[in-house]
């Protein structure tokens with residue numbers, strides 16, 4: 001039997017789990033202040049929820065999905081991302097009919113069969129948001145402000161927020177032709193992926209990571225010069241608002257993104273110190289997706305997702321807020337062990353994190369354990385203390401010791 005975890009998955013232990021929880025709770029607080037509500041959608045969906053939205057010719061759909069047939073012969077996929085399931089739920093339950101603007105956030109595992117490396121896993125966690133019902137650039141600006149505030153609250157500064165607009169189904173085909181014309185004579189020098197993209201989606205050549213393709217696109221026409229009037233106005237309004245809101249950004253006309261549903265705004269937050277997998281959050285508009293799922297024709301929407309593992313690796317060194325046990329009770333006899341069990345039960349019942357020893361070890365080894373657990377106080381109970389009805393309580397930081405009545409222990413800590 002193979003007892004190792006599946007390649008590309010991780011086991012997460014304390015204290016790292018605390019960093020995860022810190023990120024998740026901070027995110028939900030920030031999102032709720034902006035009017036977002038939590039939504040929980042399934043981890044499995046019918047495969048076409050993803051193929052039709054993310055796009056048949058994207059890396060995710062072509063190579064990375066965990067797809068299987070269930071016992072009823074249905075094609076089921078472990079979600080590779082959260083946007084498509086949220087849109088599916090939004091349409092299925094006619095949530096658009098309840099309010100004009102709907103804002104959701106979610107967190108959970110996503111699955112992509114990618115080549116694992118630092119910051120890239122086959123099961124990874126995203127925290128995402130999706131907002132439906134307006135194409136006003138204020139919603140885009142507000143979302144980027146929300147992301148900036150969250151990153152600040154998590155202790156991150158100096159991140160690069162890159163923004164772009166990739167136009168809409170009206171103006172994008174024109175730009176695709178221009179890109180094809182530009183790369184026509186360079187075709188033989190493109191990487192094999194981009195040669196394929198040349199036909200199906202030449203825009204993706206613009207954000208290919210291969211050094212040669214990067215080199216070849218220097219001097220290529222910018223998508224921003226081919227936006228139609230509405231898209232152009234939308235993008236200019238957005239950048240103006242970002243300035244007014246003091247959200248730092250850089251315009252990156254090569255930011256196309258690897259999912260086909262995007263229209264107009266795309267963005268990515270890049271962090272140095274993450275190596276090749278340096279996008280810690282990414283998203284954009286998808287004004288046509290709700291209609292593709294059978295929802296009302298004009299339901300513009302946008303969102304982003306944060307990669308939690310990448311976020312954890314950025315903040316775990318500086319994260320300080322570690323919880324520690326308030327009390328360790330060292331017991332030096334059978335009767336004392338019983339007392340320790342009773343006291344710890346009462347304290348835990350009152351919400352006080354209390355630790356005891358389970359192996360009748362020496363005082364020295366129990367003190368070592370308390371130290372390792374980083375307990376704030378240690379109460380030392382032996383036969384003598386039981387007779388007296390009081391026991392020494394040691395402050396593990398200052399090493400000061402006071403005597404505490406055993407029947408006052410719970411009061412002392414609550």
Ligand code: HAM
Nearest residue numbers: 081083120121124279280281282283284303304305307
């Ligand atoms: P995405 O760019 O595919 O967008 O993923 C968003 C973030 O998830 C990435 O920036 C990265 O931090 C993290 N991520 C992606 N793949 C992996 C992986 N294999 N291992 C670790 N982290 C990873 C989306 O998923 C869109 N649904 C975002 C969105 C929401 N757009 C609109 N609404």
